[in-house]
Amino acid sequence: MYDLRCESVIKRFGNFTAVNGVSFGVPAGSFFSILGPSGCGKTTLMRMIAGFEHPDAGDILLKENSVLNLAPNKRNVKMVFQHLALFPMMNVGENIAYGLRCRGDAKAGIGEKVRAVLDRVGLPGVEDKQISQLSGGQKQRIAIARCMVLEPDVLLLDEPLGALDLKLREHMKIELKQLQHQFETTFLYITHDQSEALVMSDNVAVMNAGRFEQIGPPRELYDNPVSGFVAGFVGDTNRWEGRIDRLVDGTARVALNGGGSVLAKTGANSLREASAVEVFVRPEAVAIGRGNDGATLSGRVDSLLFNGANSRILVRTETGKLVEVADTSGATGFNEGDPIDIHWHADRALCFARDAA
């Protein structure tokens, strides 16, 4: 049972195709993210689901019923806007009661519902505050409460964390996930920030140039990307360009531009010898020391980037490439300029056809 399903949705603006045949389903009660760079069409897709845009082709179904002919105010999807769009001329209680009053709820019950939803988002008793008196995180929760009080089939969230500072953003990621659990409502979250998508989502769709490149759980996207775009966009990675000079059983020997060669697993796509490719190796897959042939590079330590658990060693290889190496302990004892060998497990190097772009 899907709460929300899109079937081959297409939206064009003049000659520009913003959304190009997107299909997906969001299972009831799950947290689904659409991840993509700005301009990839994710906002347009969300606006079509909310009803602010009309698709040129395809269908959008809520609880398996098409909503194409329903006006925005008749669809049971609610939306948390990028800048929240709380109503500044109303206080918190009125903001939340707005939807209930539009729906025609009995006056008597409204106050109770407002109180209840404020309790659930952890802000009891703020009904009479003005919006301007709230902190960024509180506004966020009020914006969600304003939607959730209407018990929507799906809650759409349009990069709502974008305006928050880093610390608060990290905090709100966790809180959003908890809220979703608590309300047991389907969340559709769009973002360009891969860490938000990975942390919170049950499923993530990676969108690029109007299409979905891959849909799957975060770990699958991270470990088994189906395209170079996904591999590059989801998570940190080292990326080297080169050309396949030998291809055996799904393992390619890639001659890197600038010299040297490495072995890499090919993705599902049909690569041939002499194809231009990119090789992706995640920093945490790289270890210090010599390894197997084709999975080892030598160089010197270029710089040490300390960032706690995310610390990195930047290695300048003999052929001049910069390679990020995870340094989880941050205590390897290397100094800048020291010679260093690095290696990785052959399975952890992936190669994909180089994008035309």
Add this chain to the structure above:
Amino acid sequence: MRSDTGKLSLILLMAPFALWIVLLIALPQFGIGYVSLREKVGPGEYELGFANYTAFLGEPIYWNTLLRTAWMSILVTFLALVVGFPVAYYIAKIARKRARAGLFLLCLIPLWVSDLVRAFGWIVLLRETGIVSSSLQWMGVISGPVELLYNDITVIIGLVYTVVLFMIVPLVSTLDGMDDAMLEAGYNLGGSRFTVFRRIIVPYAMPGLVAGCIITFMLTAGSYLTPILLGGKNSSWFTEQIYNQFITRYNWEAGATFGVLLLAFTSLVVWVGLRLTGQSLATTVAKE
């Protein structure tokens, strides 16, 4: 030393403004207030007192004209709002960015000619042998010439035309600041067009709306040429009474009294309006 030069430049900067306020606004008002308190007791002889004010209250023509001016000004303000709001909304929210400046300019064009010329423009259009009357006859809508001047409706139309711009400008600047997402949120949460208009757009635009209403009301109540020229034999506008007292009756005392009363009365109306809408001057006209 530094603060001295700072002070000096501040004084130099403020001096023209202060002079303007004092010489051109404050002093004349005090003068008018003083003249209004002079009672004429004989040729060239005056005493201080409130006789001019009691004379105003004792003559129904005067206070009836004041009330009529006030209620017609309120009507004009309301109509200017009804006409101006959609225009302002279109310019601020619907028109493409590039078209906005042009549309704004179109609204401004009538201001390039004086009040007098605009009033004569209306006269040319609406007089019995004017363009509208003859076109209607030519089209066969009416059989004989029709006089469209010299009635209240024409006066109101002329006034609305004159002041509507002053309603549009503050509305545009307020509506311009409204995030479209606010409207979408209004619909998304289940609001109908009317609900969104009533509960979101209007409250949001309220500061500009009240500012526009104050400006148009004051301008209308203080206008002279349009009501006189278009109203003709049936015009009855308080500023005309003031003019008559000063110029044709040489009664400066009464004229000054009427001036004070007009200022006080329109200020009262504005104050009541602000109270009713829960706004203040600081949130509307003086808004940054």
Add this chain to the structure above:
Amino acid sequence: MKASLKLLLAGTALSLVAGTVSAETLRLMTWGSYAPEELINKFEEEYPDIVVEVTFSNNEEMIAKLRATGGSGYDLAQPSHDRIFSAQQEYNIYKPLDLSQIDTSVMSENLLEGVKANTTIDGEVYAVPHQWGTSGIMTNKSVAPDVTGWNDLCDPAYEGKTSMRLRRTILLGTAFGMGMDPFALYDDPEAYQDMLDQVTEKLIDCKSVIKTYWTGGDDLAALMLSGEVVVSETWDSTAYKLFGENPDIVFVPPETGALAWIDTFAIPRGGEADDAAYKWINFVMRPENVEIMSASTGAIAAVPNGIDLLPEDKRAAVQAAFEDTDLENLKFFANIPAGIEDMEGLALERIQAAQ
């Protein structure tokens, strides 16, 4: 061009050498068309030291402006003869004339004596006559041939096609039309008020008949020439001008007598160019200049053969309008006693405000 250049120079000189002027300026406040360009140029040629600056106005504004400045700002004014006495008593805005400086011999004897009688205070004369004319009725013969007097303005037969100026003239005219003599009641305020009440009532009833109140000569001309108005109260000079454009439009002296006004010369108390003012008075009263003036104004100069000095078409219009009996029947405005104007003002306001 030349005059404006001179004005500019004079203005510059004034501002540079505050107070001491190289060329004297005559600041004239008068009625529209009472200072034709042709005459000003001629005057400035004859007196190269004098620059003429003209402000057009009307009786009420002249007095209001002079009152506001205490009689300064202008060197010569031209109010009507009935607007001197009370204004002078009340506001002290004029200065006595030095009659030895004025060539009164060219002026028509009876007008001069009449104006003197009206404007003498404490033995000092404050005004001399310039031009005179009448107020009466103008009618478009082709549409309204039977118009004879003030009452026709309120004749329902001409509903929506009559006009008047809502000033004291129409109050007086209407009173005459109703068979009363307002000038005889000037000394009896109570009776005058009673008369005014009747006139007010009549004119309020009349509002449904008239089209609108005219406010100036151009306004009236447009109404008459377009045919929107066929009968109107008028200054005779305006009627004569329109006669030139449409011979059906004629002046009709009301059967009760046309109301005659005399525009005068008076020197404001703060006038700074008395000498130039006297020169202007004597200049415009010369026969050859009277013709230019009358051609411009349409009014008759206060000289013995004033009518003969009108341009031909206007003379014809006057002769068509007036017979000798009409001339004998003229009602000259009498000096307004204090208080009367207030009563009239209130009556006018009542009429204007009536709906």
